[in-house]
Amino acid sequence: MSEPLLVIGNRNYSSWSLRAWLALSHCGLRFDVHRIALDTPQFAEEIGRYSRAARVPVLIDAGTVIWDSLAIAEYGADRTGRGWPADPTARAVARSATAEMHSGFAALRRAWPMNIRARGRRVEPESAVRADLKRIDELWTECRRRYGNHGPWLFGEYSIADAYYAPIVCRLATYGLDWIGSEARDYVAASLAEPALAEWSAAALAETELLPGEEVGLTGR
């Protein structure tokens, strides 16, 4: 039987694709990948073949379509038993942190789009973005202090929560670390050195597409 197929967008820009891909890679599920570049006629034409929701990521496994990054991460965890902390209390907190990312931080996501290739961007955060950054700093620091003694991740061992915050790590690498404290910075460094994110980032560097608004200036490409 063929492997599940994960349909993703551009590695440079598609933060939801990155989350699903990291979660599946870390839980050890084997899967194939099909990439469709966002904002192209090919995307409009092809995505409907995989998902009526018309968004990436989508996981197709033996005819079942799973069309949301968190549902995909949960599917990987269900299939392998890996993805969430073993301790029920830590697991509840990890799920809360993940859900907060899945449904929140809209101001930050809007103002600082993920662009893995770009470095040295300086976009002064407005107050709503600063509030998001403050909350992320506080959350990461608290998780590291409370749960981080068994490893470098938010809950010690790598979990879906780390996959969920990886695009924030990428944004901080692009827009600067000025707004977070030393423990959060250590977490950024550990995340950027992590092999799966490094593999995804190397593939993003090899991409050449530019999304509208990402073409010029001190923004990188």
Ligand SMILES: N[C@@H](CCC(=O)N[C@@H](CS)C(=O)NCC(=O)O)C(=O)O
């Ligand atoms: N809540 C969804 C969000 C998916 C999403 O917004 N994906 C974007 C790319 S990162 C997309 O497919 N955009 C294409 C479009 O809107 O046409 C998830 O978690 O999977």
